[in-house]
Ligand SMILES: [Zn+2]
């Protein structure tokens with residue numbers, strides 16, 4: 001029984017993890033490759049059933065993380081406090097002004113499935129719906145396949161749910177890993193996180209080239225998610241893929257970080273509400289992240305424009 005449960009746990013873990021890494025992250029949030037809607041939905045549903053909540057919410061928050069990395073507008077930068085970076089950001093009720101899907105996820109807001117799962121931007125309702133569907137599924141699994149398989153599936157899904165939260169913190173702690181690229185942030189590559197997250201732990205590479213479907217760039221940086229995307233391309237399920245190598249020149253922002261605007265604290269810092277005027281300026285300046293508009297190093301350049309505008313507005 002224990003062997004069967006362990007095998008089921010690993011199998012479910014891999015399925016839900018692929019849903020997050022290949023589906024939520026590299027496809028929805030970054031449009032690093034193209035596939036048809038059926039493949040997209042299968043991947044996204046695999047992530048949704050790993051307690052990953054609304055796909056639109058996830059992609060929008062993640063795009064904000066890349067756009068505002070390590071600034072006070074970043075939803076989960078550890079330099080502003082570990083509690084906030086781990087779970088504090090998650091406990092808000094709805095989207096702050098600068099992280100609205102209409103601003104950052106124009107390519108997702110009209111999708112009927114993502115719209116429904118997002119519950120009109122009400123975070124609590126979106127999370128509750130996700131929990132209800134996830135627990136109900138395991139109830140059905142218990143009736144069909146027995147409690148052992150259902151328990152293994154539930155445990156795997158809850159374990160998977162913790163992985164992006166863990167990564168958000170660990171892969172932005174400079175002492176936890178190493179950098180291949182001198183990005184203007186604290187992102188690092190962390191091998192054990194990459195192992196647990198099927199390649200997502202090569203996070204400094206990812207911040208250098210957010211639009212790349214490939215995150216592990218050195219021979220030692222094994223990236224199972226990229227191998228899966230390559231396999232899907234060989235099968236014709238993926239029609240286009242953005243891919244860099246370790247020799248691709250990094251042209252994004254470099255050098256030291258701007259100084260802290262808050263002292264690190266154990267308490268959550270409320271996300272700032274950006275004045276409507278600034279949000280409107282951002283909206284007029286930024287285009288949606290369509291595949292054509294995600295060349296490898298542009299997001300960090302765009303960040304610079306936004307940061308400059310925000311700073312000039314505060315003065
Ligand atoms: Zn990051």
Ligand SMILES: [Zn+2]
Pocket residue numbers: 025029030062066206210
């Ligand atoms: Zn990302």
